[in-house]
């Protein structure tokens with residue numbers, strides 16, 4: 086049995102200890118109110134999952150311009166901070182821990198949300214339409230100028246300060262899944278010829294500037310990365326060199342963890358293993374695996390040493406009592422997309 090290995094405490098440093106190794110993955114639910122304020126139902130939904138070692142919230146906008154989907158929550162107005170305060174209090178009352186996932190969607194957006202053309206490292210668009218808004222087609226973004234870059238870095242910092250005010254235990258910088266920071270890290274989205282593109286050092290400058298700007302505002306800072314482009318972005322063989330450069334550099338930054346951003350964490354030839362194994366080879370701090378893990382495969386990944394913590398997404402939507410079911414080996418309800426229509 087490898088499941089028992091999931092039920093040991095993990096020290097994230099600076100006084101934060103997690104009760105077990107099962108993490109609630111960030112899961113967009115598009116159920117904030119029209120001012121993008123977290124609702125009472127969201128507080129109940131998160132509070133029910135407080136027995137996970139750590140909750141990472143659904144991706145949360147750092148500014149109005151960061152939004153790319155309907156009714157995703159923000160963390161840049163007083164009302165949003167108060168809404169999140171309610172969530173963090175409810176989770177803490179139940180003995181849980183919670184980080185806010187801080188997000189800018191970049192080119193995966195539409196002017197309907199931003200009030201103006203989306204921004205990205207380069208003027209290269211993606212195909213398709215905005216989910217849950219089928220008539221909105223993605224367009225070509227505007228390449229960010231120096232002022233835009235400075236503004237987004239400052240917005241990450243102020244939303245981290247807001248996360249602290251709202252009572253979060255830490256933040257996760259969302260640098261995965263094809264959103265703005267990830268767009269800087271991949272050649273197909275970043276074709277800049279200035280200090281922010283063209284080489285691994287330049288392409289990762291934005292990520293490191295954000296980490297540096299966020300850290301003074303909140304002690305616990307994790308980072309989610311997608312070395313294998315798989316969502317909203319195309320892979321380029323040169324990308325591996327970018328992540329070969331980024332991961333060792335993260336070792337010096339005293340982060341809470343590095344978290345795999347992947348839907349199915351299967352072996353990938355050019356990474357020499359799963360994304361999580363690749364991260365582990367280069368990054369020596371706490372690693373969170375994610376992508377298709379069952380209680381059994383999660384336990385095995387911990388025993389093998391691939392990861393310290395395992396983030397569970399879809400099964401935790403389907404099973405609010407996931408941790409208890411894993412502990413008692415109770416039957417798990419299978420996830421179905423129709424479950425996204427309601428917060429339970």
Ligand SMILES: Cc1cc2nc3c(=O)[nH]c(=O)nc-3n(C[C@H](O)[C@H](O)[C@H](O)COP(=O)(O)O)c2cc1C
Pocket residue numbers: 110111112113114142143144186259261262309346347348349375376377378396397398399400425
């Ligand atoms: C409905 C849904 C919403 C998601 N929203 C986010 C998100 O807001 N931020 C993020 O980093 N990943 C998001 N993901 C990815 C998950 O965090 C997770 O990596 C993925 O579901 C794979 O894990 P699983 O197989 O345990 O579900 C989402 C996935 C799903 C299914």
